[in-house]
Structure formats: structure tokens, C-alpha cells
Amino acid sequence: xxxxxxxxxxxxxxxxxxxxxxxxxxxxxxxxxxxxxxxxxxxxxxxxxxxxxxxxxxxxxxxxxxxxxxxxxxxxxxxxxxxxxxxxxxxxxxxxxxxxxxxxxxxxxxxxxxxxxxxxxxxxxxxxxxxxxxxxxxxxxxxxxxxxxxxxxxxxxxxxxxxxxxxxxxxxxxxxxxxxxxxxxxxxxxxxxxxxxxxxxxxxxxxxxxxxxxxxxxxxxxxxxxxxxxxxxxxxx
Amino acid sequence: xxxxxxxxxxxxxxxxxxxxxxxxxxxxxxxxxxxxxxxxxxxxxxxxxxxxxxxxxxxxxxxxxxxxxxxxxxxxxxxxxxxxxxxxxxxxxxxxxxxxxxxxxxxxxxxxxxxxxxxxxxxxxxxxxxxxxxxxxxxxxxxxxxxxxxxxxxxxxxxxxxxxxxxxxxxxxxxxxxxxxxxxxxxxxxxxxxxxxxxxxxxxxxxxxxxxxxxxxxxxxxxxxxxxxxxxxxxxx
Amino acid sequence: xxxxxxxxxxxxxxxxxxxxxxxxxxxxxxxxxxxxxxxxxxxxxxxxxxxxxxxxxxxxxxxxxxxxxxxxxxxxxxxxxxxxxxxxxxxxxxxxxxxxxxxxxxxxxxxxxxxxxxxxxxxxxxxxxxxxxxxxxxxxxxxxxxxxxxxxxxxxxxxxxxxxxxxxxxxxxxxxxxxxxxxxxxxxxxxxxxxxxxxxxxxxxxxxxxxxxxxxxxxxxxxxxxxxxxxxxxxxx
Amino acid sequence: xxxxxxxxxxxxxxxxxxxxxxxxxxxxxxxxxxxxxxxxxxxxxxxxxxxxxxxxxxxxxxxxxxxxxxxxxxxxxxxxxxxxxxxxxxxxxxxxxxxxxxxxxxxxxxxxxxxxxxxxxxxxxxxxxxxxxxxxxxxxxxxxxxxxxxxxxxxxxxxxxxxxxxxxxxxxxxxxxxxxxxxxxxxxxxxxxxxxxxxxxxxxxxxxxxxxxxxxxxxxxxxxxxxxxxxxxxxxx
Numbered sequence: 001x002x003x004x005x006x007x008x009x010x011x012x013x014x015x016x017x018x019x020x021x022x023x024x025x026x027x028x029x030x031x032x033x034x035x036x037x038x039x040x041x042x043x044x045x046x047x048x049x050x051x052x053x054x055x056x057x058x059x060x061x062x063x064x065x066x067x068x069x070x071x072x073x074x075x076x077x078x079x080x081x082x083x084x085x086x087x088x089x090x091x092x093x094x095x096x097x098x099x100x101x102x103x104x105x106x107x108x109x110x111x112x113x114x115x116x117x118x119x120x121x122x123x124x125x126x127x128x129x130x131x132x133x134x135x136x137x138x139x140x141x142x143x144x145x146x147x148x149x150x151x152x153x154x155x156x157x158x159x160x161x162x163x164x165x166x167x168x169x170x171x172x173x174x175x176x177x178x179x180x181x182x183x184x185x186x187x188x189x190x191x192x193x194x195x196x197x198x199x200x201x202x203x204x205x206x207x208x209x210x211x212x213x214x215x216x217x218x219x220x221x222x223x224x225x226x227x228x229x230x231x232x233x234x235x236x237x
Numbered sequence: 238x239x240x241x242x243x244x245x246x247x248x249x250x251x252x253x254x255x256x257x258x259x260x261x262x263x264x265x266x267x268x269x270x271x272x273x274x275x276x277x278x279x280x281x282x283x284x285x286x287x288x289x290x291x292x293x294x295x296x297x298x299x300x301x302x303x304x305x306x307x308x309x310x311x312x313x314x315x316x317x318x319x320x321x322x323x324x325x326x327x328x329x330x331x332x333x334x335x336x337x338x339x340x341x342x343x344x345x346x347x348x349x350x351x352x353x354x355x356x357x358x359x360x361x362x363x364x365x366x367x368x369x370x371x372x373x374x375x376x377x378x379x380x381x382x383x384x385x386x387x388x389x390x391x392x393x394x395x396x397x398x399x400x401x402x403x404x405x406x407x408x409x410x411x412x413x414x415x416x417x418x419x420x421x422x423x424x425x426x427x428x429x430x431x432x433x434x435x436x437x438x439x440x441x442x443x444x445x446x447x448x449x450x451x452x453x454x455x456x457x458x459x460x461x462x463x464x465x466x467x468x469x470x471x472x473x474x
Numbered sequence: 475x476x477x478x479x480x481x482x483x484x485x486x487x488x489x490x491x492x493x494x495x496x497x498x499x500x501x502x503x504x505x506x507x508x509x510x511x512x513x514x515x516x517x518x519x520x521x522x523x524x525x526x527x528x529x530x531x532x533x534x535x536x537x538x539x540x541x542x543x544x545x546x547x548x549x550x551x552x553x554x555x556x557x558x559x560x561x562x563x564x565x566x567x568x569x570x571x572x573x574x575x576x577x578x579x580x581x582x583x584x585x586x587x588x589x590x591x592x593x594x595x596x597x598x599x600x601x602x603x604x605x606x607x608x609x610x611x612x613x614x615x616x617x618x619x620x621x622x623x624x625x626x627x628x629x630x631x632x633x634x635x636x637x638x639x640x641x642x643x644x645x646x647x648x649x650x651x652x653x654x655x656x657x658x659x660x661x662x663x664x665x666x667x668x669x670x671x672x673x674x675x676x677x678x679x680x681x682x683x684x685x686x687x688x689x690x691x692x693x694x695x696x697x698x699x700x701x702x703x704x705x706x707x708x709x710x711x
Numbered sequence: 712x713x714x715x716x717x718x719x720x721x722x723x724x725x726x727x728x729x730x731x732x733x734x735x736x737x738x739x740x741x742x743x744x745x746x747x748x749x750x751x752x753x754x755x756x757x758x759x760x761x762x763x764x765x766x767x768x769x770x771x772x773x774x775x776x777x778x779x780x781x782x783x784x785x786x787x788x789x790x791x792x793x794x795x796x797x798x799x800x801x802x803x804x805x806x807x808x809x810x811x812x813x814x815x816x817x818x819x820x821x822x823x824x825x826x827x828x829x830x831x832x833x834x835x836x837x838x839x840x841x842x843x844x845x846x847x848x849x850x851x852x853x854x855x856x857x858x859x860x861x862x863x864x865x866x867x868x869x870x871x872x873x874x875x876x877x878x879x880x881x882x883x884x885x886x887x888x889x890x891x892x893x894x895x896x897x898x899x900x901x902x903x904x905x906x907x908x909x910x911x912x913x914x915x916x917x918x919x920x921x922x923x924x925x926x927x928x929x930x931x932x933x934x935x936x937x938x939x940x941x942x943x944x945x946x947x948x
Binding site: 606629634 | 837839840841842843854864865866867871874875878879880881884885886888
């Protein structure tokens, strides 16, 4: 059992009826329920809460943080971003979802533009296993098919991934690295592309299974063991 | 100007009229002409020649070797394979083309199965830049479109590439890492997917430009400088 | 509990009294005992047995294979090497020890010369954690100190590792990547430098702990799930 | 010829007589002279200048930026740091020197703590080639010996490097990845460890040669070609 916090900017669901119909309680609640059903201990946090619900104590009690944002990246306070990034390098797992490719924490931790091509055309997506033995694909049959999705296309402005797990095919002619892993300090980061506010993708059982696997994968095993600090050391005996 | 040897098993063109019509003198001659037009010094070699045309002296006079094979991988003599692999780790550049993903030298140098999914359906292929700044894409507009191609699909049984340059989209629903780079010893290896015997793909100007760029990229810069040997060394002063 | 086979060429111990004194039953028995004490199910195999003790059935019953060789690399039959390499890409874990950097299976799986500088001077070695959070270092205090060791030095003729876990410092002035990880097909490979026939290094508790951790890490989790084969597939629905 | 700007916080040289004796005009001038002698077009900038001497126009006219800092990392304005990081992802080359491992731009671009162990004991350092064929080592004999150096030790809190060029051995018992390469967007980054304010290391011919090679390596080849932006694209024909 992993202690999970699902963070959502929670804007579209409150302002757009079509989105509210798919995610009446917000994307965060749908994901949190799916992870709870799979045995994880979940809580949620949103942009609107004080400190966006990501206080030091919440982060201290969290093993893996999921991040969903799209319309309000700039409204996330820089000190909270710094706190999250420091927590990640101290061992917090981070799952970055869909349009959060452009979120402040992801761009800060990767150091790259994290830009891409995109198109809203309700196209069919197929996610192929690049690394079929990866723990995140444990028990997952590939290709994973998403009947209607927002299209993302390369080039994706990210560093060479430490592990490349999945790539997507889109009906309209694009490909995209949809599942990539990074290590930053003691923390593990997984970017997972599927999931747009106007499609019920986070209600899909297989997508939920991938997220649950990723939570297991990203959970810290040596949390706090490695002290990342400049240390003045003596010469060896 | 780079000294290039284009190797071809040269089987389909001699046994299949449809292939002979597209490549009357063999795929090797078409590629060699294209590279010569772009300023490289080219020669060819085929399976049917003594030592498959890859004697020590030919390899010594070669900076970059291109390898095309499909139907006769097993007919390539193991001692020639060993000679080619040793030349690569000594600095020879190697371009591995299309169905040569399953050739003895490529599998020997990578150490993996190099297997994939495939389908002969004359589907449209689009090659996207994953690393648009890579030297192999210098002056190349992406996506590169191939109107009719054999389809390859992931998972591709290769090690994590040192550099991932291109990925393909196929009309029928597959994706594939179509341009990947490896370093082995002092040698540089580029696998490039396009090019099937039943399609005129090697007559395409853009495909020829990519091959010419790859030849430049793979050409040894420090040829022979690094002596890969177990050396008994003295302690430092 | 992991099913482990410890392979040893078993030459020095039978021909050299000084070595026999340190490893009376052979290096393989010392390592097998240490892994058994740590809960693994162990067996051994040696060069002198039929098929070097590595029959198909032995490999089928093995999760992780440890390989120690030094004086007799060339005496290992190529068909056994092919069998071992295929087993690795099918998911067998492989731990490559010390002078086995130059063994046929390691060189075949990496595709590089695997050469290095060396010196037999009984120098002090310190192994530093490059990746202190890695599972192979779970519970291990670094630097690991080996009072007397054969010295290895860079450049080490290997591909860029998938994971770089440890690097060594040597009294005489060398550094070396002493713990590196590779993925080949479905198999995991760990090269671990310490351990020379003329020093009691495999009797060291910490070295034994690292080997036990590496066995856990290399054990297949998806054994046999991924079928690495060229497959003719239909177009997607 | 590459357009180089050498940036220095320029604090120690003005406040410490011992340092001023070694670098009377500042570390930046010594490095700039060495690069100019090797054919590069050089200018300098320091912390004390308006915008730290790194205005948009200076960065626009710069191909490769060298960064030296130690005592005043926190005094570098965040908007200048952002400007430099954006310039890097747009193609600017960045050479990060010695104690600048802890500078704001390096930590921002890597996303990790960038921490290490250290000791000021005037120890002997030997830099070994991990990748002897790398362009940055063109014509350089290794090991490079630095008679007296500040000691750095692993673990170094950086992401897995894209290329690992050099590692250091220190008299007192440490090892360190002293030359590592990263790609961020279109920019190339090289971290090079040698060079402390209390030792005349930047007066060393070989160290200067490495810096000149690194400038060549980091210079943008496709500057401005790749526009890293989120782009709404049409479906393919």
C-alpha cells in the first residue's frame, strides 16, 4: 500500500459542463477512487486550497504525488513548486499526467521546454510497449487502445528518458513518447500521456491499472536514506 | 569525403522480376550512386563475392559500411561477421538498413534479439524527428513521408539506444523506432528502417540525404587512436 | 528465494596452492554458500562438467547465473555461450564477476571489446556509490573497502551502461566503473568487479551482501512473458 | 571560431590576496585569453555588471557560455538565470566549471541537487578517459594530472549523464565524474570539474586544451532551427 496524493488544478470541471459531466467530482476524485480500489491509500489536493493543498506535512505523508494541470499552470505558486521539486529529489515519486507536460514542476525537474505538437480531433490512440518487461506494464496488454483522444506529436522537448516504456500512435498521423521515466535525486518520475478533460479516459480500467502500477514503481524504497548535501569529508584512513 | 562500402546480399534483385525492375543493378548500386552524387567515395560488395567482398583490406580502406540483407542472413560466414564486428569496435562506421535489423553483425554488436512485428501491406509511413537537432537530420524536413512501405512495429528487441533520432508512424496502426544510434568500442552504428526491396524507397531524394548525413556522422574521427586491449600498467608516479 | 547457479571455470583453485588455500572447494562453492545463507536456492556448475554444467534443463531451472572465469575463457564451448546468451535475452539474470569482464558471454551480450588496464599489486580499493539509491546497494555502507585487490583501470571497453551503480578508487592511481547494469532482451546483467583468485574477497560479508542484492535485482519478474520473435501481424481494427 | 562569453562571479580574486596572485585579472580573463589563443572570439562578463553582464543581446551574440561561481551563487538574479536557461534550451552551449556544480543555472537545467563530497587538502588528481574517442578529448593525453586540487567525491547528485567523458582519482581516496555531457532542448552542456581559485589550474595548457575542445563541441550547429513551442497542428494529408 502506497500513500498517494492526487493533485488537480480543478478548473475545467468547475467551468465546463461537458467536462463536469465526465468528471462531476473532478479528475482527482476519479483517479483517487481508482487507486484506492487497487489498494492504495489516497488523498487529493487542488489548486484552490491554501498552499494548493501541498503543505510540508502533506508532502511528508505522501509517497507518490500525481499531478494534473492544463489551464492554470501559471497560477501555481513558485514556492510550492520548489517544495514539490525538493520533495521529489528527496525521494517523493511523481506521476505527471497528460497536459501536465507543461506544468511548472515537470519543466523544473527536467530543465527542458517540454513542448509538443497537439490537435483536438477526437482521434484514436494506440499505446505500444517499447519496454514490455517494465514494471509499469505488469499485467497490461498492449497496445492499449483509447478510442478518442487529444493528439500529441513529436518532437517532445524532453531530455533523453532514463527509461522509455510506451509510445503512442494516433489516427491522424502522429507518434509520441507516451510513457517515459526519469530519476531526479532519490525521486522517480513517470510521465503518462493519456487523459484529457473532455474524454472519459481516466474511467478506463486499463489506464487505471497502468496508473496503479506506476504508483508502485515510483514509491520510494530508500526514502530519506540519501542525504543530498555538500559534505566536507576527511581523507580516507 | 568519406570512404563508403555498400554491402548487399543481392538475392531478391536477381531472383524476383518485380524487384529487378526497381533495382536493376541491385540496391547496393542505387545507394552507392546516391552517396557518390553527394560527394562520398563509394564501392560495393555482395554476398556472392569471395569473403563476401569484405576482406581485411577492403575493411581497412572503408570508413563507413552500409549493410542490406533480408533473405540470406544465415549465408553470411561467421568469420566475416567477426571481422566486421571487430572493425566496428576499432572505429568503422556501420549503417544497418531495414531488414538488416536481423543481420548477424547487428545482432552480434547489440547482443539482443532485434526482433519486431511486421506486415507487408504497402502502407503509408511517416518518420518523425525525435531529436530534430541531430546531425543525421541536418537539412531534413520532417516528417519524412514514404507513400508505400513494409510496416514494422514495436516492441523492437534492441538495447536502449544511445541516441533516438526518428520514430515511424504507419497507416495500419504501428509505431517504430526507425532511426537509432549506438556506440560500440570506437565505432558508431546507425540503424535506419526505410527501404524494402519491393518499393523504390532508396530512389527517394530525402532518404538518400539521410543516408549521406548518416555516413558523415558515422565516419571515424579518431580511427585507430584507441587501442582496445587488456594492458598491464605500472602504478602512477 | 531465487534459483541461482554459480558457474566457475575452476582452474586456478586446482592448479595453484595459494589460491586453493583461500578457496579450497573453489570460488563457486564459497559464493554459493554465501548466497544460500542469505536465503537463495543455489547450485554450482564448472567448466569441467559435460556442457560445462549448463544444459538446457539447468538453465531452465535457473533464475540468475553468476559467472567467474579468468584463465580459460577460450575453453568455453561456443554453443554453450550461445545457449547462455539466448537464456539471458529470454529473461535469465546474469552476474558477471571480476575477470569475467573478458568472458565470451559478457562480450557477446555487450558487443564491445570489454578491455581494461590492470595491475597485480595488492592495492587498496574503495568502491563508491554512484547511485546510492540503487536496489543493489540496499543496506550497503559505502565506500566498500577492499584491503588488497588486483587493480583495474579505465578506459573500460563497454557500452554506456543503462545504470552506473559503483566506481572504484585504487591506491595506485586508477578509477574503474566497478558496478554497471545492462538490459538485454528480457534479461538483466550486472557486472561486479571485486574478487580475484589470490585474495579472499568473496569471503567478505559486504561483498557477499552486494552479490545477494544483485541476485534479487537480476531475478526475472516477467520470465517468458515477452516472446522475442519476428511476428507477422494484421492491421489494427 | 566560436563566439565565447566567459562569466565569473569574480569575488575571491578581489577579496583574497592568495587568489589575486594566481588570477590577478580574475579567472575569467585567464580562461578568455587561453580560448582566444586557441582561435575563439572571447568576451567576459561578471556578477558585478548590470544584469551580471548577461543581457539578451550578449546572449544573442554568444555561442558558448562558460560559468564560474563559488561564493556568490545566491547573488545571481533569478531573471538572469531564467534568461540563461532559456538561451541554453534555444541552443546556447554551456560549460559549467568546478564549483559551479552548485550554480543556479546548472541546478535549474539538471533538476537535481548537484551535491557532492569535498575536501580542501591540495591533493593530487588524475583525470581518466571514460570515453577516449569523445571530441572533447581530441588530442588530449590521459590521465590528465593536476598536482594540487580541491577534492570532490561521489555521490554527485546529477541525473545519469548523456555522455560520461572523464572521471577523477584523488590521492585521498575519492573518485568523481569530472567530465559529463547533457543535452537540454537544443543546447549542449558540459560540466568540467578541474579549477579551484587557490590553485593555478586554469593556467595549465592541457586544461585549457580541454576547455577549447569543449567550446567546439558545445557550439550550436542548428541554432534557432528547432522552435520549442506547443504547436496546434493539422491532421496529415
